[in-house]
């Protein structure tokens with residue numbers, strides 16, 4: 327597959343050279359003439375169109391979106407001391423012992439017992455690939471602690487840089503031999519990408535510690551224990567139609583015991599039972615044995631995030647099946663009830679009155695108003711008759727109790743092949759609400775499939791393009807890049823999604839986030855490190871479509887046919903009834919400059935000036951980066967329109983959008 331992909335890239339590059347030669351030797355071609363039928367409404371664009379797929383992969387949640395800086399804050403990782411190391415000098419006499427409360431607190435069994443007889447003794451936490459610390463920023467430390475009988479020591483708290491220089495400190499003095507939460511804040515005096523946190527006993531003392539936590543003050547909306555503001559901002563900037571969570575394969579788990587259970591992710595963070603992250607050792611090339619899910623970012627926070635960014639929440643629940651690439655465990659049909667109950671209770675948690683049992687829990691967490699959930703997914707990438715059998719039971723139960731909730735159903739891992747064909751047929755026979763299709767394919771696949779939905783059944787289930795991303799090498803190869811070739815091919819394909827708005831009601835690129843040092847899967851939409859974040863070329867394409875989706879689809883035709891790659895052109899058009907604009911998107915997927923005349927038919931008046939937004943690069947390998955985040959980014963200019971005709975001179979390898987009042 328690698329060699330095939332390379333071959334394709336090579337051919338494209340060769341074609342580009344030929345095309346450039348033609349252009350520079352003056353063999354300019356006559357512009358193609360396209361027709362836009364401004365008064366032929368084909369479909370309404372669903373408000374959910376162009377959304378986000380979130381999964382805790384690539385350090386997406388812990389060490390990413392969830393702004394906690396301390397790794398293994400509750401000592402619940404498989405190895406209790408993972409992420410921590412002793413601090414002592416030659417005169418120190420101290421010890422750290424990990425203790426287990428057993429069933430006294432099953433969700434958070436372990437804590438550390440620190441004792442110091444002399445010298446400086448304590449523990450240092452390495453953070454998630456270090457801690458990104460900003461000069462002048464306030465940091466909020468908290469700990470659950472109890473003083474040992476007869477001890478009255480203080481706990482010194484220090485942030486240190488890579489060389490061990492203290493860049494901020496505070497202290498807390500537990501005043502009780504019972505567990506109490508203590509808080510202390512301090513300001514850092516330096517910006518450091520990889521700091522660590524020391525908690526140190528000074529002098530003779532002893533205390534037990536748990537939930538050792540450090541958050542920056544500048545979280546999203548300033549919420550205590552909240553999310554990284556720069557990362558949420560990138561999402562908010564896209565104005566997403568929906569937000570799918572918590573995954574992805576993480577929903578399924580490697581085993582059923584390790585599946586995602588939403589009820590264990592709400593309430594006090596210290597009572598949320600941590601589990602392993604199934605991506606920790608999934609790929610031998612990117613082992614991450616210290617990857618766990620603390621669930622500090624849990625279902626309440628997901629719903630709250632959706633509300634913040636104006637996205638419709640789409641939770642996906644386990645269908646009673648563990649990942650079929652791993653153990654493929656299935657729950658017997660007569661034991662499926664708890665799984666179904668989880669789905670029903672989730673609807674109540676999201677939408678029920680504050681007086682209902684699960685609505686009350688939401689209210690207690692600070693949100694008495696409902697979250698207005700309208701959709702729920704049953705199963706992620708599940709397939710085969712075992713899925714269909716379980717899905718039918720879920721569907722009946724959800725439809726009976728909550729007929730207003732739309733159900734999102736899996737069509738498996740691939741957009742074609744036996745698994746897909748079987749599921750597609752079964753799901754259509756069930757007349758399900760929405761089918762979730764996934765495509766991780768070569769850029770060429772995206773270019774060749776822009777017409778995929780043109781012949782789908784208009785009266786059947788709606789489609790959710792739930793996970794897609796062009797893979798520059800092969801699926802999940804560590805060498806995949808978020809390059810312009812991939813992003814441009816996705817844009818070409820997306821004109822097909824837009825054109826088929828009566829069938830395709832949601833679409834999301836996947837995965838969403840990746841940490842530069844903590845990733846397992848590439849490509850990804852947004853890359854972050856401990857202090858920085860940027861949107862990839864693919865992000866720019868997603869954002870362009872999302873911010874300019876319009877309200878109704880109208881035809882744009884070449885020789886009376888949809889524009890799905892003829893001579894490398896792809897196009898779609900919408901109008902926006904809220905702003906009275908026509909929005910035309912055109913992709914030139916060739917390496918040569920091409921022109922096109924887009925004649926607007928059926929509009930009484932077209933304004934003489936519009937705007938033209940272009941994302942392009944002659945280098946298909948070009949990528950954005952931390953250092954140059956805008957290498958691939960939209961350039962906006964104005965464009966004149968005469969006689970209802972938009973004349974476009976399209977850059978090689980370009981995504982173009984014209985907006986004009988009509």
Ligand code: AHR
Nearest residue numbers: 574575576706707836837
């Ligand atoms: O997006 C990464 C993974 O790809 C998802 O977890 C899974 O659904 C798909 O196979």
